[in-house]
Amino acid sequence: MNGRRIVRRAALTGPAIAALMLTGGPMAAGVPAAAAEPERQGLFNAQTFTLKNGLRGVVIVNRRAPVALHMVWYRAGAIDEPAGKSGIAHFVEHLLFKGTKTLKSGEFSRIVAANGGRENAFTSWDYTGYYQFVARDRLPRMMEIEADRMANLVLTEDNIVQERRVILEERRSRIEASPSTILWEQARRALFLNHGYGRPIIGWMHEMAQLSRQDALDFYRRFYGPDNAVLVVAGDVDPAEVRRLAEKYYGPVPRLKAPPHRRLLEPPQRAERRVIYRDRRVRRPSFSRMYHAPGYNSSGAEHAYALQVLARLLGSSSTSLLYQSLVVRRKLATAAGSGYGASRRGPSSFYLFASPRPGVGIDRLEEAVDDELATILKKGVPKEEVEAAKRQLQDMAIFARDSLRTGANAIATSLTIGRTVQDVEEWPARIGAVTVDQVNAAARHVLQRRKSVTALLLSEKPAEADKAGEQRQ
Amino acid sequence: MSARRRIAGLAVASVLGALALFAVSAASAAVEVRKVVSRSGIVAWLVEDHSNPILSMSFGFRAGGSFDPAGKEGLAELTSILLDEGAGPMDALAFQKKLESLSIRLEFEVGRDQFHGSLRTLSRNRDAAFEMIGLALTRPRFDADAVERMRAGLLSGYLRDSRRPRYLARRAFWSSAFPDHPYGRPVSGTTKSLGAITRADLQRFVADNLTRDNLFVGVVGDVTPAQLEVLLDKAFGGLPAKRRARPVPAAAPKLEGGLVVKRFDTPQSVAMFGQPGLPRRHPDYYAAYVLNHILGGGGFTSRLYLQIREKRGLAYSVYSYLWPMRRTSLLLGAVATENARVAESVAIVRKEWTRIAEAGPTAEELAAARKYLTGSYPLRFSSSSRIADMLVGLQFEGLERDYFARRNGYIEKVTLADVRRVAKSLLKPDRLTFFIVGKPAGL
Numbered sequence: 006m007n008g009r010r011i012v013r014r015a016a017l018t019g020p021a022i023a024a025l026m027l028t029g030g031p032m033a034a035g036v037p038a039a040a041a042e043p044e045r046q047g048l049f050n051a052q053t054f055t056l057k058n059g060l061r062g063v064v065i066v067n068r069r070a071p072v073a074l075h076m077v078w079y080r081a082g083a084i085d086e087p088a089g090k091s092g093i094a095h096f097v098e099h100l101l102f103k104g105t106k107t108l109k110s111g112e113f114s115r116i117v118a119a120n121g122g123r124e125n126a127f128t129s130w131d132y133t134g135y136y137q138f139v140a141r142d143r144l145p146r147m148m149e150i151e152a153d154r155m156a157n158l159v160l161t162e163d164n165i166v167q168e169r170r171v172i173l174e175e176r177r178s179r180i181e182a183s184p185s186t187i188l189w190e191q192a193r194r195a196l197f198l199n200h201g202y203g204r205p206i207i208g209w210m211h212e213m214a215q216l217s218r219q220d221a222l223d224f225y226r227r228f229y230g231p232d233n234a235v236l237v238v239a240g241d242v243d244p245a246e247v248r249r250l251a252e253k254y255y256g257p258v259p260r261l262k263a264p265p266h267r268r269l270l271e272p273p274q275r276a277e278r279r280v281i282y283r284d285r286r287v288r289r290p291s292f293s294r295m296y297h298a299p300g301y302n303s304s305g306a307e308h309a310y311a312l313q314v315l316a317r318l319l320g321s322s323s324t325s326l327l328y329q330s331l332v333v334r335r336k337l338a339t340a341a342g343s344g345y346g347a348s349r350r351g352p353s354s355f356y357l358f359a360s361p362r363p364g365v366g367i368d369r370l371e372e373a374v375d376d377e378l379a380t381i382l383k384k385g386v387p388k389e390e391v392e393a394a395k396r397q398l399q400d401m402a403i404f405a406r407d408s409l410r411t412g413a414n415a416i417a418t419s420l421t422i423g424r425t426v427q428d429v430e431e432w433p434a435r436i437g438a439v440t441v442d443q444v445n446a447a448a449r450h451v452l453q454r455r456k457s458v459t460a461l462l463l464s465e466k467p468a469e470a471d472k473a474g475e476q477r478q
Numbered sequence: 479m480s481a482r483r484r485i486a487g488l489a490v491a492s493v494l495g496a497l498a499l500f501a502v503s504a505a506s507a508a509v510e511v512r513k514v515v516s517r518s519g520i521v522a523w524l525v526e527d528h529s530n531p532i533l534s535m536s537f538g539f540r541a542g543g544s545f546d547p548a549g550k551e552g553l554a555e556l557t558s559i560l561l562d563e564g565a566g567p568m569d570a571l572a573f574q575k576k577l578e579s580l581s582i583r584l585e586f587e588v589g590r591d592q593f594h595g596s597l598r599t600l601s602r603n604r605d606a607a608f609e610m611i612g613l614a615l616t617r618p619r620f621d622a623d624a625v626e627r628m629r630a631g632l633l634s635g636y637l638r639d640s641r642r643p644r645y646l647a648r649r650a651f652w653s654s655a656f657p658d659h660p661y662g663r664p665v666s667g668t669t670k671s672l673g674a675i676t677r678a679d680l681q682r683f684v685a686d687n688l689t690r691d692n693l694f695v696g697v698v699g700d701v702t703p704a705q706l707e708v709l710l711d712k713a714f715g716g717l718p719a720k721r722r723a724r725p726v727p728a729a730a731p732k733l734e735g736g737l738v739v740k741r742f743d744t745p746q747s748v749a750m751f752g753q754p755g756l757p758r759r760h761p762d763y764y765a766a767y768v769l770n771h772i773l774g775g776g777g778f779t780s781r782l783y784l785q786i787r788e789k790r791g792l793a794y795s796v797y798s799y800l801w802p803m804r805r806t807s808l809l810l811g812a813v814a815t816e817n818a819r820v821a822e823s824v825a826i827v828r829k830e831w832t833r834i835a836e837a838g839p840t841a842e843e844l845a846a847a848r849k850y851l852t853g854s855y856p857l858r859f860s861s862s863s864r865i866a867d868m869l870v871g872l873q874f875e876g877l878e879r880d881y882f883a884r885r886n887g888y889i890e891k892v893t894l895a896d897v898r899r900v901a902k903s904l905l906k907p908d909r910l911t912f913f914i915v916g917k918p919a920g921l
Binding site: 071167170171360404 | 790856
C-alpha cells in the first residue's frame with residue numbers, strides 16, 4: 006500500500022522505476038531470500054563483517070554485469086522522530102544531498118552522475134537508506150562520499166527553506182492529491198494507539214512546515230553514525246576487497262556518542278474503530294480494514310511466518326479466497342485482497358480491501374467480507390491452499406536472486422530491524438515449515454475486530470460527482 | 479492506467495535507454511544477442527544466461543490502444559486483461575490456478591502502439607509456460623462472466639482516474655494534441671466505450687492484431703537456442719500469419735503554444751507540457767537525447783531540476799523526455815506545484831526552454847551528460863526481464879542486433895556543435911503547450 010517507503014525523487018527515467026521504488030507491497034521488504042537449491046548453501050550467500058566502529062557490512066556477489074550496488078541504511082525512520090517533529094526523518098534524507106565540510110551543496114549528485122551512477126534514497130518507519138548504482142570500479146569513490154556525509158553534513162538556512170518547500174510539494178503530490186491515501190493516513194493513526202507507526206512518514210503538513218535546521222541537525226547527530234548503520238554492497242565485487250575499502254573509507258568515521266535504542270510498545274487493543282472519509286473526488290466507494298498484527302520483533306512474533314502464508318492464500322491474486330468469493334462467486338466486488346509484512350522493528354498490521362461493484366452498498370460488501378472471514382475462522386483454511394501458498398512464496402525467493410536489488414534490500418532490512426542475514430537465507434525453509442494449524446492459529450490471533458480499524462472511502466454526493474466527471478471528458 | 483504508463487516507460491526508458499558505455503562497457507559488450515528462428519519462422523532475440531534456473535521472455539505486437547475502433551476505446555486494454563482469464567479447456571480459475579501452481583508469471587499490458595506480454599518462469603516449468611501462452615493467444619475463451627468481471631474492474635479504474643489531476647492533465651493533452659487521430663482517444667476507455675465492447679469485438683481484435691508478422695520476441699535466461707526454437711512454436715506457432723488490422727496513419731501533434739487550464743479543486747496544480755519531438759531513427763536523435771538529458775533528463779542535475787527544485791523548491795519532481803512513437807514524435811514534460819506558485823514554475827520551464835534553444839548547452843554540460851549517459855548504460859542490464867524488454871524495444875525500433883555494444887559510441891559521437899544545432903532546430907518555445915489541472919493562481 007501507499008507510503009511504506011518514500012523516495013527522494015520520483016524517477017525521471019520512467020514510470021516503471023518509480024513504481025518499483027514506491028511499491029512497498031507487503032512483500033517488498035519482507036520477501037527475502039531464496040529457496041535453497043541443492044548446489045547452493047543459502048539464497049544469496051551473503052558475507053558479513055563488522056568494523057571496529059560498529060559498522061556492519063554485507064557483501065552479495067552477483068556477476069551478471071560489472072556493476073555494484075552500494076547502499077547505506079540507518080536504523081532511523083519515522084518511528085524515531087521526537088513528538089511534534091513528524092517528517093524529520095524524511096526531511097533529513099533529502100538534506101543529505103546538500104553539502105558537507107568538503108562538498109558544496111548538490112556536488113554529491115554531480116559526482117555520482119559524472120561517474121555514470123544512478124542514485125536515490127528512501128525513508129520508512131524503521132529505516133532510512135541511500136544508494137548508488139555504479140560500474141564496479143567506481144565503488145571506492147562512492148564509499149568516499151557516502152562516508153563523508155555520514156559525519157560531515159553542513160546545512161544552511163537557505164537549504165532548509167528551499168528543501169522544506171520541496172517536501173511540502175511532495176506531500177501535496179503523494180497525499181493531498183489522492184483521497185485513498187488521505188484515508189489510509191487517517192486509518193493508520195487510528196490503528197496505532199501509542200506507536201510511531203501511526204505517524205505518516207512524510208509528516209503532517211503543519212509540523213513539516215515548522216521543521217528547522219536545528220531539528221534536522223539534532224536528528225542527524227543522534228542517528229547517523231557507523232554503529233547505527235548497515236553497509237550493503239551487491240554485484241560483481243570481491244568480498245575481501247569490499248571489506249578493505251570499507252575499512253579505508255568508513256573505518257575512520259567516529260561512533261555515535263550514545264547509540265540510540267528505544268522500544269515503544271502498544272497497549273492492549275480493546276475497541277474496534279471506524280474511520281470514514283468522504284471526498285468530492287471519490288466516485289466509487291471502497292472498503293478496507295487493518296488489523297493490529299505482530300511483526301518479527303513484536304509480541305506474537307511466532308505467528309509472523311504463518312501470517313505471510315495467510316495473506317498469500319487469502320488475498321494475493323485472483324485465485325485467492327477473498328477474490329474468488331467476493332468478486333467471482335458472489336459478484337459483489339470488482340477487487341478484493343489482503344496484505345501483510347513482518348519486517349518491522351515493532352508491531353505490524355494485516356490488511357484487507359475490497360471495492361464494491363456498482364449498485365452494491367458498502368455495508369453489504371463489508372458484511373460479505375466478515376462472512377467470509379467467519380467461515381475461514383470456523384472451518385479453517387484449506388490444506389491444499391496452504392501448500393500452494395507456501396510453494397509460491399518459496400518460488401518467489403528463487404526469482405529474487407535474479408535481481409541485484411531484491412536480495413540487497415531483504416538483507417539490509419533484516420539487519421536494520423535487528424535480525425540477521427541467516428533469517429533471510431533461511432526464509433524459504435521457515436515458510437516451508439508452516440503448518441495448517443499454525444495458519445489457523447495466526448488467523449484467530451489477528452482477525453479480531455476489536456484489534457482493527459475499518460476504513461471506508463465514500464463520495465460526498467455521489468450523483469453530482471458522477472455528472473461532473475462525465476462532463477470533463 | 480499503470481499498464482499504459484509502463485509501456486510509455488518501456489518505449490522511453492528501455493529503447494532510448496538502450497543508449498550508454500563506460501569505456502564501451504564491459505557489461506553491454508558481454509551481452510551476446512543471438513537470433514533464433516523456429517521451424518515455423520518465429521524470430522526471437524536471445525541472451526543466454528544459465529546462472530539461475532529462470533527464463534524471462536518479453537513479446538510485443540504492433541497493436542495497442544490506437545487500434546481501438548472509435549466508440550470502443552479500451553478494447554485493447556480489456557483484451558489484454560482477459561487473455562489469461564480462461565483459454566482452451568480451462569476457465570479463468572483453472573487457468574490462473576495452473577499459472578500459480580507452477581509459479582509462472584504471465585502478464586499482458588497495452589500502450590498506444592504496443593500490445594505487450596511478459597513471462598517469467600522457472601526452468602522446470604518452461605514447457606508448460608510456453609503452452610499456456612499459446613493457449614492464451616490462440617484460444618482465449620472470453621467467457622461472459624470473466625468479461626463482465628474485468629469490464630467492471632476497468633470501469634472502476636476509469637471512475638477513479640477521472641478524478642485524478644494527473645489523469646485529467648494527460649487526457650487534456652492527448653485530446654488536444656490529436657483531436658482527429660486515434661492517439662487522441664483514451665486508451666483505457668470511458669464508461670460509455672467500455673460498455674459498448676462486445677465479445678465479438680474482443681475476438682476480432684485478437685484475430686486481426688495478434689499475428690506472426692506483427693510479433694517481436696526477446697528471451698533472456700536459462701535456455702539454449704535449440705530448446706528455444708521448439709518453445710517458440712508452442713507459444714506462437716498457432717497464430718495467424720498476417721495482420722488484418724489497418725495501420726494507424728501518421729499524425730503531427732497539434733501543439734501550437736499557449737496554456738490550457740482545467741479547473742479542478744485540488745491544492746496542487748499538475749502541469750503537463752509538450753511540443754513536437756523527433757523520430758527514433760532520425761539522424762539527430764542522439765543529439766536530441768543528450769540535449770534533453772541536459773534540459774530535463776534523469777539524475778539530479780538537469781537544468782529544470784536545478785532551477786525549479788534545487789534553487790526554488792517549487793516542485794518535488796520536474797522532468798522532460800523524448801517520446802518517439804510509432805506515428806508521431808513528442809517532447810514532453812511535467813511538473814506539479816502548489817496553486818499559488820505554479821505560474822512561477824511554468825514561467826521557468828518556458829525560460830529554460832528558450833535559453834537552451836538559443837545558446838545551447840555548455841561544453842561542461844555536454845561532457846557531464848556524456849559521462850552520465852554512457853556510464854549508466856550497463857546499469858540497465860540488471861535483471862533478466864529488463865534485458866528481455868530491451869530486446870523487444872530494439873526490434874520494435876528496427877535497431878541493430880549488436881546495438882548494446884554500439885550504443886555508447888553513438889552518444890560519444892555527439893558534438894557540442896550537434897547539440898547546439900539541434901537545440902535551435904528542435905526546441906520551439908513558442909509551440910511549447912501547457913495543460914494545467916488545478917486552481918492555478920494567475921493563469
